Amino acid sequence: MKLITDELLDRVSGEAKASPRRRKNFNFHPTDDSRCNRLLNALEPGTYIRPHRHLDPEKDELMVLLRGRMGMIFFDGTGNVTETALLNAGGPASGIDIPAGQYHSLVCLETGTVFLEAKAGPYRPFTSEESAPWAPAEPDATAATYLSGLERLFTS
Numbered sequence: 001m002k003l004i005t006d007e008l009l010d011r012v013s014g015e016a017k018a019s020p021r022r023r024k025n026f027n028f029h030p031t032d033d034s035r036c037n038r039l040l041n042a043l044e045p046g047t048y049i050r051p052h053r054h055l056d057p058e059k060d061e062l063m064v065l066l067r068g069r070m071g072m073i074f075f076d077g078t079g080n081v082t083e084t085a086l087l088n089a090g091g092p093a094s095g096i097d098i099p100a101g102q103y104h105s106l107v108c109l110e111t112g113t114v115f116l117e118a119k120a121g122p123y124r125p126f127t128s129e130e131s132a133p134w135a136p137a138e139p140d141a142t143a144a145t146y147l148s149g150l151e152r153l154f155t156s
Contacts, residue, residue: 068113079134
């Protein structure tokens with residue numbers, strides 16, 4: 001049995017704060033090859049998650065916010081924003097199910113944000129067909145400017 005406790009959320013959030021990428025996973029599934037991936041994903045403001053999609057039709061993605069606040073962004077195939085959703089832990093919208101094939105990203109809007117994520121395994125890094133070609137890659141110098149634009153979608 002593995003309990004999701006305040007202590008675990010605090011620990012994973014602390015690891016995210018200390019990480020150069022400003023995020024940290026805590027996996028409940030035993031290996032990357034597991035057929036179901038279940039994990040905590042701790043985020044801090046400033047983390048950049050390049051827009052992407054999951055092409056495997058079995059890889060719908062469920063996210064349930066346990067702490068904090070984050071903004072979800074959905075895009076069409078050319079990078080236009082088609083929809084946004086604000087998620088708040090304990091708020092009117094605290095979770096989301098993302099269909100496979102849909103370009104999406106998220107922004108962390110509050111320190112200590114943690115969500116529970118579930119999707120079909122096995123885990124595989126994004127392919128070039130899954131990463132949005134119109135968005136900068138994570139190490140790109142323009143990623144911070146792109147991220148700022150995404151964050152502004154939730155500050156007006």
